[in-house]
Amino acid sequence: MKNALTASLLLLLAFSACPLTADDEVEKVTLELKSGETVSGALKDVTDAGVTLVGGDGVPLFLRWAFTRGDKHLELRKRACNYKSLSSVVSLADFCHDFALDRKEAECLIVALQIAPTDESLRTRLAALPKFKDLTAPETPGPEIKPPEKTPDTPPEKTPDKPPEKTPEPKNPDKPLVVKLECAETDAYATLSKELEKLGYKIASSKEKEFDVTVNIGLTFVLVKNPKWMGAELYAIYDGTCQYKISDKGAREPFEDKTVEAKNVRSNKTKVEAKALCLERLLERTVDALDRALKKRQ
Numbered sequence: 374m375k376n377a378l379t380a381s382l383l384l385l386l387a388f389s390a391c392p393l394t395a396d397d398e399v400e401k402v403t404l405e406l407k408s409g410e411t412v413s414g415a416l417k418d419v420t421d422a423g424v425t426l427v428g429g430d431g432v433p434l435f436l437r438w439a440f441t442r443g444d445k446h447l448e449l450r451k452r453a454c455n456y457k458s459l460s461s462v463v464s465l466a467d468f469c470h471d472f473a474l475d476r477k478e479a480e481c482l483i484v485a486l487q488i489a490p491t492d493e494s495l496r497t498r499l500a501a502l503p504k505f506k507d508l509t510a511p512e513t514p515g516p517e518i519k520p521p522e523k524t525p526d527t528p529p530e531k532t533p534d535k536p537p538e539k540t541p542e543p544k545n546p547d548k549p550l551v552v553k554l555e556c557a558e559t560d561a562y563a564t565l566s567k568e569l570e571k572l573g574y575k576i577a578s579s580k581e582k583e584f585d586v587t588v589n590i591g592l593t594f595v596l597v598k599n600p601k602w603m604g605a606e607l608y609a610i611y612d613g614t615c616q617y618k619i620s621d622k623g624a625r626e627p628f629e630d631k632t633v634e635a636k637n638v639r640s641n642k643t644k645v646e647a648k649a650l651c652l653e654r655l656l657e658r659t660v661d662a663l664d665r666a667l668k669k670r671q
Contacts, residue, residue, distance in 0.1 A: 431603030
């Protein structure tokens with residue numbers, strides 16, 4: 374049964390003789406299986422659960438780490454680890470444990486303890502591993518030391534009266550700033566209008582003649598990479614740029630003319646999703662920039 378499964382995997386991932394073009398930057402990977410066989414393909418994605426390869430027929434195939442010689446592919450597995458996330462680092466430690474990589478497991482647990490130094494379960498797990506002289510776990514934080522309470526004989530210190538707190542000014546005056554938004558991208562116009570209204574600005578309709586400022590938005594997107602293997606998209610990377618100009622009503626020159634960028638936005642699915650993610654990130658940064666500029670105007 375195992376040999377039949379292995380043979381099926383090898384058949385699915387057999388490469389065709391068609392050469393790739395220079396623009397198709399495909400990373401080829403060869404995985405060693407526990408059965409002793411090897412499986413090759415174009416790398417599509419790496420997660421803590423396994424690897425997705427694309428074979429000569431263009432069909433993606435997911436292989437769980439449990440089927441592979443994980444001890445031979447630790448560097449590939451590391452790509453799926455977010456070293457700022459405790460759960461992600463512990464997952465990598467579990468991977469090292471499953472494949473008897475004691476030192477690497479210890480290194481992961483030390484990183485995890487740097488994130489959660491009071492987690493005793495991590496310390497217990499680290500203590501059960503062989504000792505490595507050059508690896509030291511971070512110290513457990515001591516108890517919080519509170520200053521001694523004053524005795525009743527000590528007269529309390531007289532604190533100066535605090536000046537009355539100033540009432541913070543509202544984010545926008547009672548009469549909100551009226552913004553005429555100009556943007557050719559329908560989805561971007563809708564998102565920007567919604568977010569600016571949340572911040573207290575009023576968006577003038579296209580027919581309204583009464584407004585305070587004009588905000589002109591120009592968006593450009595560049596498809597940086599979109600390699601394909603036998604017709605299947607492996608991943609896509611987009612760069613996005615937003616140039617915004619803010620002018621007072623009737624002014625000839627804008628009082629703010631700047632550019633916001635979103636670089637190397639990647640999707641492991643399609644270029645359509647990558648562009649949508651790039652637009653989302655770009656608009657988040659644009660809203661922040663517009664808010665800062667419009668507050669100066671107020």
